[in-house]
Amino acid sequence: MTDHVVANRAPAGGPEPVLRVRELVAEYATPRGALAAVDGVSFDLHPGESLGLVGESGCGKSTLGRALLQLMPPGGAVRGRVELGGRDLVGASLPVLREIRGKDVALVFQEPMTRLDPLMRVSDHFVEAIRAHRPGTSRREARAMGRAALAQMGIPPTRADNYPHEFSGGMRQRIMIALGIVLRPQLIIADEPTTALDVIVEAQILDILDALRRDSSVGLILITHNLGIVAETCDRVAVMYAGKIVEIGDVRQVFSAPKHPYTKGLLASTISLETTRLHSIDGTPPDLVTPPPGCRYAPRCPFVMAHCTDAVPLYAEPEPGQLAACYLYPGANADGRATPREDAEVAR
């Protein structure tokens, strides 16, 4: 596959991507048939880069986060390729995945309390996590590593031996992040990490994630519904709609000149301090068991054209590095720049 379908090639001479995702499909079985919550997603993530995955509920962003690590619920299936440091995770064995999940990739979720054992001291969480992946580490060493990671997150070392319930929501999220980074992962996947938190604590946590990424050049995938958070913390943004990435590109470029009509609509409907008029998008997202033909946004799109429903649009590159799957731009047509092979695959 050429890099055309994939957003953003590596900068010339730049390092290899941490994560390379190709044609990822994540399906759930439902009584009505297969539901592809993620349907053919491709992107790269480079060291020290943060990618915002943004979209509304049901667009598949959370499923994508899970599918990257093969964390699908029973009945879910993942196809495609997810390469982490050259290893393909799709089809990897469970022991391999476990190893990767704790050590190479840190996961940060919305509700930290559900992931901390209420009967274990915070320091013991660190001992357990560290020794599971580095069996040779002594308890003393593991505790010291834990304390350092906690301090980095602004949690006093005097509180390392407290129980999770003795911390506030924001502190727990810091603990979760500290737990995630203590083994120096290459990649952090954060799924709505601040949705349950207040705006000030949210800003604090985002600062922490940002600092982390800059200091240790770890890759960050930030899954959120909040465009403001993406604008504040991400280098690139991928906008998802109905299981597909409809637009991906540099965050400044996408926010200042969105190309896909859905991105435009989403940005316009965001209410900010400067909002003087309300905008909204008509209609509702499609049913993913029987998605509409062609472009999935066509039924709601204000710029819809007759041929939009003929075939799934390919990625056009209206600006360098900014891809949009939309027929408004040359290159989206099958007879455009894309090769027939890609056409067949993307329009599957």
Add this chain to the structure above:
Amino acid sequence: MSRKAGPSRLEHALRPWRRANRMARWLVIAGTVITLVFAVLAVFADQIAPYGQDQYRYEVAGAPVDDDGDPVLESIPRRAEPGAGFPFGTTSARFDVFSRIVHGARVAFGVVVLSTVVAMGIGVPLGLISGYRGGRVDRLLVLVMDAVYVFPPLLLAIIAAFVLKEYLDPGLPSAAVAVGAVYIPQYFRVIRNHTLSVKQEPFVEAARSLGAPPRTILGRYVFFNVVQSVPVIFTLNAADAVLTLAGLGFLGYGVPYPQAEWGLDVSRAISDVVSGFWWTAFFPGLAITLLVTGLTLVGEGLNDIVNPLLRVRGYTGKVPARKEPTAEATRESDDEDITDLAKTGVV
């Protein structure tokens, strides 16, 4: 999103059924078939049973007539093996086992229905009030019900039967009340706990903010959302009630002999078994097992269908329908099921 005609109330009521997984549906169907067979036996006992429950003689065509002109009756043979005339054999008291099973079904159903009316009639309203009101009333009721609940069901039924002797002649009603008393705490507990959780739902506060008086809130907002757990308790308790009744009968505290009752029959057949007459104990025992199995299947299946949480927890096959991200599923639902999964992945 919008279908043309609004679905009917019936369709709404049946919706959980259509969403249920195949396993749960099969449990319910199999259980219902078994239970229905017994129900038919109970309702049409007089037509189905060849003999009465305590009949030991029968008329034979062309038999001689006695002095009064009545035909001379032939005695049913003692301890006849299962065969042509008596499919399940006969007892030492010359009763036809098949006929007693059929009549016993009527007793079993009678007791199940009556005891349920008693248990539900007391347990459900008390549970609703206790859960909704809370406070002292709740604490007192919970204490009393828990005190009752700690007794083994059979012992409790025996005590109830004993007490009832003072007021009711032994028979189906008294047995039913004795059995029913056992299940009051169960209805109470389930309804109270469910009420407690429904009470916290915003729609109940919404009803208050609309100016609905407590009576209306309890009746229209709480009750209708709590009542769905009743069929589940009902079927599971019914199975248990059949067993309790049989236990009572076995110990001699149930319906009096010679009324047909399976437990009683098993108890009276014990000596037969030792002598090699297996059929007098086997068939009543089989009847108990079958009906209990049938009711339990319905109960377990309904439990799966009515309680979607349980359904998800026990799910191993396909992704349940409720999980599918519908067009505008809320954000919470987008993330909820990672919880368990990620636990396995984090460390």
Add this chain to the structure above:
Amino acid sequence: MTASPSAGVGRERNVSVRDTDVVLEADNLSTYFPVRTGLLGGGSGAVVKAVDRVSFDIRRGEVFGLVGESGSGKTTLGRTLLKLVDPTSGAIRYLGRDLAPLSEREMRPLRRELALIFQDPNASLNPAMTIVQGVGHPLRIHGITSSRAQTRARVAEMLERVGLSPAENFLDKYPEDISGGQKQRLVIARALITEPTFVVADEPVAALDMSVRAKVLELMLDLQRDLGLTYLFITHDLATARFVCDRIGILYLGQLVEWGRSDTLFDDPQHPYTRALLDAIPLPDPGRRDRDKRLPRGEVPDALHPPTGCRFHPRCPEAFEVCGWQGADLIDFLEDRWTTVDADTFEAESAATGPLSGVEVSRYAVRFPAADASHLLPLLRDLRDARAGRVFSAVDDVTEDRGGVAVTFRDGPEPALQPVAGRQVACHLHGVVAREDSEAIA
């Protein structure tokens, strides 16, 4: 489908509001919740002051915003104003009549005029009622309609009004059959079907997707104009509040810290907390991500033990001597400091203080009974002289005390609301004004 983006809707401020036409007034209103402790649930006497001596008024035809983080008491205050939660003290004057002493029974007929719109549309509709039953129920409760057909007609009319059209398609459905945005329209329809005067909307769009939010807000504003409604709009989202509200009150730990016209507040916030909230909002503009943000440290403290003096002082980036510093603030300072120093310094300093769990903390003093005075005394004095933390501005003395070390603090009064540049602010930065009803300190 006519797939055009809905026409942008601007917000015309309701400028014609007369000062005198007050619909609802909270006068020194407090709502305390007893804290249950112990096995038998016996009261320990401790209370959470969810709403603590709050006064403000809402004028006819305006949208008054209550903004705060979780734990600010905004939801409790909204419920208290509708008497869904009983106030502990103070008055709620609705059109001049005090609701506080009314019983539940006396309130019931008034509920026709006082409506509540809920946050989560999925949970606030009774799943066992069809739409016509649910939305029409208030009509039956208040005896507004007498027949089923009449109710049905009124509900149909209301559904059309909230944009659920054609209404016939919705009437006999159940809430689970429709989308989240549509459900919220139903919640609004149910709240407004009795033609109320005053509506409390508790985070009405927080559970909705961004592309749907605008439509629901738009609907609420349209209905307000058409039906002459007065809203109390409760939200944690300042951006939405700015767009929707005419006046805004900022709540922090049960108290109003600043309130006034929303443009005044947003253009020139005067309370450090308001400024912090505004700074913290993520802006959908990557070009401004490196702007100077002054984030307060930590999180909203436990409401059971609110800080003394100004409740925001422990987190305030501008707090000074009189803001109400207390013993616990020094412990927080030390713990905070230890996250930044190296491991050896931490070991040495924590050895000097002794275990923090044994430290005696009170309003005006901290005593380190197990301290190594020869180390701790100079350490604390150095920190104080270097003004290492804002807490040291109020430190009166650091002394050796019965083998340990004691630190004493100066007094700091609870700030009263004072008029500053066209709004009310409770902050000593604008002149130290103590609350007259300040609580006695135990």
